[in-house]
Amino acid sequence: MPARRRHVRALAVAMGAASLALAVTVPAQAASHKGIERAVLPAGDGWAAAEGSTTGGSQATPEHVYTVTDRAELVAAFEDAGDAPKIVRIAGTVHGNSDADGTPIGCEAYQQDGYTLEKYLAAYDPAVWGTDEVPAGPLEDARAASAKLQAAAVNVDVPSNTTLVGVGRGATIVGASLQVKNVSNVIIRNITFEDTYDCFPQWDPTDGDHGAWNSEYDNLVVYGSRHVWVDHNTFGDGDRPDAGQPHYFGQVFQQHDGLFDIVRGADLVTVSWNVLKDHDKTMLIGNSDGAGATDRGRLRVTLHHNLFKDVKERAPRVRFGQVDSYNNHFVVSPGAPYGYSYGIGAESKLVAEHNAFTVPAGLDRATILKKWSESSLTAGDNYVNGRRTDLIAVHNAGVPAEQLTEGAGWTPTLRTRTDHPLAVPVLVGLAAGAGKPLSH
Numbered sequence: 001m002p003a004r005r006r007h008v009r010a011l012a013v014a015m016g017a018a019s020l021a022l023a024v025t026v027p028a029q030a031a032s033h034k035g036i037e038r039a040v041l042p043a044g045d046g047w048a049a050a051e052g053s054t055t056g057g058s059q060a061t062p063e064h065v066y067t068v069t070d071r072a073e074l075v076a077a078f079e080d081a082g083d084a085p086k087i088v089r090i091a092g093t094v095h096g097n098s099d100a101d102g103t104p105i106g107c108e109a110y111q112q113d114g115y116t117l118e119k120y121l122a123a124y125d126p127a128v129w130g131t132d133e134v135p136a137g138p139l140e141d142a143r144a145a146s147a148k149l150q151a152a153a154v155n156v157d158v159p160s161n162t163t164l165v166g167v168g169r170g171a172t173i174v175g176a177s178l179q180v181k182n183v184s185n186v187i188i189r190n191i192t193f194e195d196t197y198d199c200f201p202q203w204d205p206t207d208g209d210h211g212a213w214n215s216e217y218d219n220l221v222v223y224g225s226r227h228v229w230v231d232h233n234t235f236g237d238g239d240r241p242d243a244g245q246p247h248y249f250g251q252v253f254q255q256h257d258g259l260f261d262i263v264r265g266a267d268l269v270t271v272s273w274n275v276l277k278d279h280d281k282t283m284l285i286g287n288s289d290g291a292g293a294t295d296r297g298r299l300r301v302t303l304h305h306n307l308f309k310d311v312k313e314r315a316p317r318v319r320f321g322q323v324d325s326y327n328n329h330f331v332v333s334p335g336a337p338y339g340y341s342y343g344i345g346a347e348s349k350l351v352a353e354h355n356a357f358t359v360p361a362g363l364d365r366a367t368i369l370k371k372w373s374e375s376s377l378t379a380g381d382n383y384v385n386g387r388r389t390d391l392i393a394v395h396n397a398g399v400p401a402e403q404l405t406e407g408a409g410w411t412p413t414l415r416t417r418t419d420h421p422l423a424v425p426v427l428v429g430l431a432a433g434a435g436k437p438l439s440h
Contacts (some may be wrong), residue, residue, distance in 0.1 A: 038134030038163075041270060045229075047324070057186030059164035068094065069091040071156070074088065085417060086163070089432070090173065097199075115200070124139070126211070127215075130203070134204050135204075154177050154217055156171060158181075177196045177219065178220045184268075188233060190435070191233050191434055192434045193241075201255060210291045222262045227268050232432070234275040236278050242280050258282065259279050262299065269301045271301065273275075275306070277309040282313065282314040284314060287319070299318075302323075304328065306432060311330065320349075327354075330358070353380050355424065367382055368384070383421040
């Protein structure tokens, strides 16, 4: 059978399978999301299902079920319940940068000791300060004090045994960084996370060849925690995209860090059916080459049925972790900034299989993988623009100085279903992200 006919037949079979899967699952799903508050991670669904299940707050008593509409209520619910099983329902929009009444506030509300951006730019202009030392002195101290005040508002700690879930289709958290830090058994579902921005980026003229603005805060951080399930959420920069930011000292005034990082010995995490879009530094799994003592044997993470759309890099970048990434859809729109998708870092053990990539015709497919350190990976049965593509072979042919070796050294078993890569764009497009029907 000619290759083109085989390809068309495979596409028809895959699309038929996708239609069948949707016909079977969608009628059983509740668009109103009623009942998902007490859902638990299904058996076998990724690393978060290993060594016991992830149940979040499914066993919460009625007095530990909360509906919150602003940051103060969110924090109060977490503090009231402590580590007892709890269900916290987000209704409407919660602003991280807000006053006691939940009213959004601007960056000027955090400014301390005479800090203004105009004064900071004047003090540390390379023509005045130079390029050999990081900023120091009264204006840098004022920036740091202002940043500390904002951090107290932006960072929200999530306790153990929590289900955090959006109510209906419009639940949104804007400008807050959820910290799942040194806890266990957390479920986060059906929430749109937007624009966790740093009011006070630091200028570092020694960063790279031309200096850089460095910012804090991710929309979501899983730090040193175990048994975490992140499902059917949407992550992005909202109305403050990096592309719209001004340039100072020749560099973009970068107010965003990552979208969603998994770091510092975090373990047994499943990330499923999410949308991560329109961002630069998207997802780190392991944040330092020097963190082996903390990270070896941990950072076991599953990523499946997620949409990575117009993200420049780190989708994810992996260090140390035993990461299973399958049935994800990676989309690069024409003209969108793009560096790479999978970053292969120190001692990583990445399995990237059965994924779909939709990219512009001129994009160099050798850049889908990027080698940061000497590590091996498994990357089979991936499709680029509808054609099965050996990502490792394409990378090694296009980047001969940075050869990748094949074989992550382990075989994933914690998968409830594996879809044909040709069906993945349809399935993920219809079901991934906040506000979409959930099957359990």
